[in-house]
Amino acid sequence: MRAAGVTALAGTVVLGACTHDQLLGVQTPDIIDVAVENSPAGAQTFRVSAIGNFSRFIGGDLGGSSPLGLNLTGGMLGDEIFSARAGTEPMDNRNINPNSFPIDTWTQVGNTYTRIVRAINLLTKYPPASGGNDQLAELHAQEGYVFAIVAEDYCSGVPFWDGVEAVNVKTVTLTTAQMYTRAIAQFDSALALATAGSSNQYFALIGKARTLVDMNDYAGAAAITGPVPTSYVYTAQFSKLTTGMVNAIYDWMLSTRNFGASDKEGGNGLDYVSGRDARILVDPKTGRGQDGTPTPTLNQYPGTDAGVPVATGIEARLIEAEAQLKAGNPAWLTTLNALRAAPQSYGSVKTTSLTPLVDPGTPSAEVDMLFRERAFWMYMTAHRLGDMRRLIRQYGRTQDKVFPTGSYFKGGTYGADVTLVPSQTETNNPNWSACIDRNA
Secondary structure: OEEOOEEEOOOOOOOOOOOHHHHHOOOOOOEEEHHHHOOHHHHHHHHHHHHHHHHHHHHOOOOOOOOOOHHHHHHHHOOOEEEOOOOOHHHHOOOOOOOOOOOOHHHHHHHHHHHHHHHHHHHHHOOOOOOHHHHHHHHHHHHHHHHHHHHHHEOEOEEEEOOOOOOOOOEEEEOHHHHHHHHHHHHHHHHHHOOOOOHHHHHHHHHHHHHHHHOOOHHHHHOOOOOOOOOOEEEEOOOOOOHHHOOHHHHHHHHOOOEEEOOOHHHOOOOOOOOOOOOOOEEEEEEEOOOOOEEEEEOOOOOOOOOEEEEEHHHHHHHHHHHHHHOOOOHHHHHHHHHHHOOEEEOOEEEOOOOOOOOOOOHHHHHHHHHHHHHHHOOOOOOHHHHHHHHHHOOOOOHHHOOOOOEOOOOOEOOOOOOEOOOHHHHHOOOOOOOOEOOO
């Protein structure tokens, strides 16, 4: 983390009024002089760097070893996208190899968490003349999302920096339950700091509600989402100018076709392509992937600077609908249809109106309908893998009824992995050896 009078960063030192690309681009993106670090300007530099790292945590980048983000890695272990590049099959066919790309998404987890914590510490010590509470609120909420999404996607028992020393780094191992508890604490810290009615308040409310749903507290989740406008969107931002801040989905799926949009993958996967839904921007006309696999063109993120929706008012309404369904309240269908009836805009997706849903009539089919709506509204935004695991954990489904299964299209069969795991390099950590539970 620290060497020869410099501190490692991945972000920007541009402050004040700036354009989108100026915010994410800098001449020396990886270093800041230690003399500058401990100052209000240094705190702002760390803050903006942490925000950039959070975007990379969600959507990946092309810098260094090109670690991908959780929307792509989670999407491939789930049912959203498939491998069209030789060597990435272990993630796609649920036989994870901790040595095999793209398992290095784990790098994004460690980098992002460490830099957010350091930014919070510096900003607390060196606050700006104004707006410091809202800046801290955003960082605390981002830390909450890191804990929540890692808990959703990874095995139970993963290492996080203990936050004590930035040079001789030590880690603590957290279970899934402990990560959710820490997520809630961070969202509460954000809510205590955020201005009422601000973007940061809504960002934290959605994150806390998302975590409460993961913890099986549907009523508690729905009780806090009311203030969030349906039109609200918090976006992870990317840049046209800075290699390390390019939206990796665009580069790996549209520009170079290493991965493709799945359709009914492994029998249980959803009809993302053949459904021809306005929320899934896929051209069903196939090109060819890197390995020759027919690959539908994904246009969900059409440029290097395409933003990724992380939290939306639509998600708030979906959380409310799920709570209503769990409570036996027939309003769940009304809530879903209200979303479908109104024009919606988030990221590259713009809908006018969708055909109203009709109650399928059985509890199991109603759950299927709700989760399909969640999958289509939040396609490729680092939500689906967590939802698939919730179907097993909280709705009593078996993994062979949720995840792709049976014969794998490139040969062999799907395995039994339902969680991501840290990359092989993490075994060099003397404070961690392996996951505690790869099914929890």
